[in-house]
Amino acid sequence: MAVLVDEKTKVLVQxxxxxxxxxxxxxxxxxxxRVVAGTSPGKGGVEVEGVPVYDTVEAAVEKHGANxxxxxxxxxxxxxxxxxxxAAGLSPVVxxxxxxxLHDAMEVVAFARERGAVVIGxxxxxxxxxxxxxxxxxxxxxxxxxxxxxxxxxxxxxYEIVDSLSRAGLGQTTVVGIGGDRVVGLSFVDMLKRFxxxxxxxxxxxxxEIGGTAEEEAAEYIKxxxxxxxxxxxxxxxxxxxxxGHAGAIIERGRGSFESKVRAxxxxxxxxxxxxxxxxxxVAAALG
Amino acid sequence: MKLYxxxxxxxxxxxxxxxxxxxxxxxxxxxxxxxxELGPVAVKAQVLVGGRGKAGGIRxxxxxxxxxxxxxxxxxxxxxxxxxxxxxxxxxxSIEKELYVGIAVDAQGKRPVVITSASGGMDIEDVPEKAIxxxxxxxxxxxxxxxxxxxxxxxxxxxxxxxxxxxxVEKLWQVFRAKDAELVEVNPLAVVEGRLVCADARLNVxxxxxxxxxxxxxxxxxxxxxxxxxELGLAFVQLDGDIAVMANGAGITMGTLDVIxxxxxxxxxxxxxxxxxxxxxxxxxxxxxxxTRPKAILINIFGxxxxxxxxxxxxxxxxxxxxxxxxxxVRLVGTNEEAGRAMLExxxxxxxxxxxxxxxxxxxxxxxxRGA
Numbered sequence: 128m129a130v131l132v133d134e135k136t137k138v139l140v141q142x143x144x145x146x147x148x149x150x151x152x153x154x155x156x157x158x159x160x161r162v163v164a165g166t167s168p169g170k171g172g173v174e175v176e177g178v179p180v181y182d183t184v185e186a187a188v189e190k191h192g193a194n195x196x197x198x199x200x201x202x203x204x205x206x207x208x209x210x211x212x213x214a215a216g217l218s219p220v221v222x223x224x225x226x227x228x229l230h231d232a233m234e235v236v237a238f239a240r241e242r243g244a245v246v247i248g249x250x251x252x253x254x255x256x257x258x259x260x261x262x263x264x265x266x267x268x269x270x271x272x273x274x275x276x277x278x279x280x281x282x283x284x285x286y287e288i289v290d291s292l293s294r295a296g297l298g299q300t301t302v303v304g305i306g307g308d309r310v311v312g313l314s315f316v317d318m319l320k321r322f323x324x325x326x327x328x329x330x331x332x333x334x335x336e337i338g339g340t341a342e343e344e345a346a347e348y349i350k351x352x353x354x355x356x357x358x359x360x361x362x363x364x365x366x367x368x369x370x371x372g373h374a375g376a377i378i379e380r381g382r383g384s385f386e387s388k389v390r391a392x393x394x395x396x397x398x399x400x401x402x403x404x405x406x407x408x409x410v411a412a413a414l415g
Numbered sequence: 416m417k418l419y420x421x422x423x424x425x426x427x428x429x430x431x432x433x434x435x436x437x438x439x440x441x442x443x444x445x446x447x448x449x450x451x452e453l454g455p456v457a458v459k460a461q462v463l464v465g466g467r468g469k470a471g472g473i474r475x476x477x478x479x480x481x482x483x484x485x486x487x488x489x490x491x492x493x494x495x496x497x498x499x500x501x502x503x504x505x506x507x508x509s510i511e512k513e514l515y516v517g518i519a520v521d522a523q524g525k526r527p528v529v530i531t532s533a534s535g536g537m538d539i540e541d542v543p544e545k546a547i548x549x550x551x552x553x554x555x556x557x558x559x560x561x562x563x564x565x566x567x568x569x570x571x572x573x574x575x576x577x578x579x580x581x582x583x584v585e586k587l588w589q590v591f592r593a594k595d596a597e598l599v600e601v602n603p604l605a606v607v608e609g610r611l612v613c614a615d616a617r618l619n620v621x622x623x624x625x626x627x628x629x630x631x632x633x634x635x636x637x638x639x640x641x642x643x644x645x646e647l648g649l650a651f652v653q654l655d656g657d658i659a660v661m662a663n664g665a666g667i668t669m670g671t672l673d674v675i676x677x678x679x680x681x682x683x684x685x686x687x688x689x690x691x692x693x694x695x696x697x698x699x700x701x702x703x704x705x706x707t708r709p710k711a712i713l714i715n716i717f718g719x720x721x722x723x724x725x726x727x728x729x730x731x732x733x734x735x736x737x738x739x740x741x742x743x744x745v746r747l748v749g750t751n752e753e754a755g756r757a758m759l760e761x762x763x764x765x766x767x768x769x770x771x772x773x774x775x776x777x778x779x780x781x782x783x784x785r786g787a
Binding site for chain 2: 202203226227228229230231233234236237238264265266268269279280281282283284285286287290307309310311312334336337339340341344359361362363364365366369370371372373374375376401402403404
């Protein structure tokens with residue numbers, strides 16, 4: 128079992144002929160991802176890393192039956208490309224680009240809602256089902272199969288924590304980045320629900336950060352979960368009103384503070400690690 | 416990007432919203448002239464922080480001499496850390512009633528939301544929850560006329576004022592969408608002689624959409640140092656401690672600051688060198704950090720796409736070319752870790768394997784630096 132993607136997922140890479148698209152297609156193929164086709168408007172007919180390239184998503188889907196997509200498309204073109212994938216029935220649609228305009232993100236999410244598609248991101252490293260497949264840009268070497276589901280807002284902080292889990296002998300089912308922007312498709316709650324249902328996931332790690340109320344909403348759902356949840360929240364030391372890199376990471380008008388998130392999570396029965404390296408021991412203890 | 420009040424009002428005026436006449440002034444003499452032209456005015460500090468009224472940033476003037484005096488008092492004044500460089504002289508309003516109306520992005524609902532209240536004039540955060548009306552707006556359809564009329568009813572308006580109010584909300588919606596706004600806010604939306612007037616206005620535009628808004632002015636809140644680092648394409652925020660920090664990725668950079676604080680240290684900045692950062696920009700950023708004269712520097716790299724040897728190359732380059740006079744602590748793991756580590760050790764720089772050891776060490780060294 129796995130969550131959202133597995134070794135059978137047939138992946139389309141949009142924007143495959145650019146530097147990023149080409150590089151990460153190679154890395155995904157190395158990981159074992161079934162990349163069946165790519166798109167790049169105006170460049171149909173060529174091959175990238177042995178993967179056939181088409182002008183449109185419809186053409187690629189007709190020929191190869193892709194069922195999920197990952198976008199290496201520059202931010203200004205994300206709305207069009209993501210909607211093209213959603214319209215063709217692909218899901219999940221992984222949007223790696225950062226700096227996607229907020230209004231575009233809202234429109235993509237609205238269209239995905241209407242069509243029943245899952246959008247991961249924008250501004251995400253993507254998703255990896257350990258040992259099976261990955262859609263996105265995370266390094267290949269940090270994931271190892273095991274019982275822990277991981278959902279995070281941030282990339283490198285997830286790698287840090289996943290690596291410490293792996294070193295402690297705690298492998299992962301699926302690891303997903305929901306993205307650092309204010310408006311993203313897949314939310315913490317959506318992913319927690321999937322982990323709760325997945326028979327192979329025995330514990331969940333949630334890596335959040337200051338800003339917004341996504342962690343507080345997650346806490347509401349954690350109250351009903353049967354599986355243990357260990358959380359870590361970054362940004363304790365961030366001053367209010369200053370945006371710390373991620374568009375979402377800002378304490379505005381008192382909302383989204385570290386303290387409010389930790390309180391909500393603890394009250395919901397989650398264990399909250401004070402420091403990144405405390406996550407693995409807490410997970411080990413929760414699994415017994 | 417936050418716009419100054421006078422800029423936000425220019426956008427609103429262009430969209431057909433009722434905005435009082437005003438003049439931007441940089442000197443007391445200009446304020447005097449503006450008052451001669453407009454009659455009695457409010458002289459308002461142009462700053463990007465709220466609460467300027469309470470802080471003495473707004474003064475009323477009945478005649479040109481008083482306007483000159485008011486501007487002289489406000490110009491150059493320090494408002495919550497910002498020096499006032501411009502005032503906006505605006506026709507005085509005799510306000511009968513104050514409402515609030517704003518359109519923002521509801522991150523939870525993943526769509527825009529209109530927020531309005533019959534209790535305007537104060538910070539919306541201070542308005543009791545039961546006096547606030549919220550209406551989500553579905554995309555791509557956008558705000559419809561009936562929603563604007565319903566909002567008018569919910570804030571207790573009827574007749575001519577209700578229809579004016581609905582028109583204001585619809586036009587604000589057009590501004591919100593057309594300008595890629597994160598927030599458009601009119602507070603207060605004032606009733607003046609039976610007519611609605613936008614007495615104050617805020618417009619925050621999405622930075623990531625500025626490329627399609629050449630028509631908008633550009634406003635930067637960054638310090639000179641922040642601008643220099645951001646020009647390298649890196650995310651940078653100045654803080655008030657004495658340990659300089661560079662890491663790769665926003666989350667891990669935030670985590671690094673937290674860990675430094677946990678061990679009793681005080682971070683001096685947030686610097687996200689990004690994933691896949693090459694030696695060139697990394698070296699330039701490090702050089703700028705050295706120039707800020709921290710007590711110690713911590714570089715925390717978990718290399719996925721970022722290659723450890725590239726980071727090591729950057730460090731060695733800066734060390735040889737300009738020197739790094741303060742203690743430098745490096746944590747380096749991930750892709751090409753051994754190569755990176757060997758390069759650093761050849762230069763006498765120790766590289767730690769864990770974030771814990773590295774953070775502990777940099778706090779110790781900064782403490783020694785302060786003691787010296």
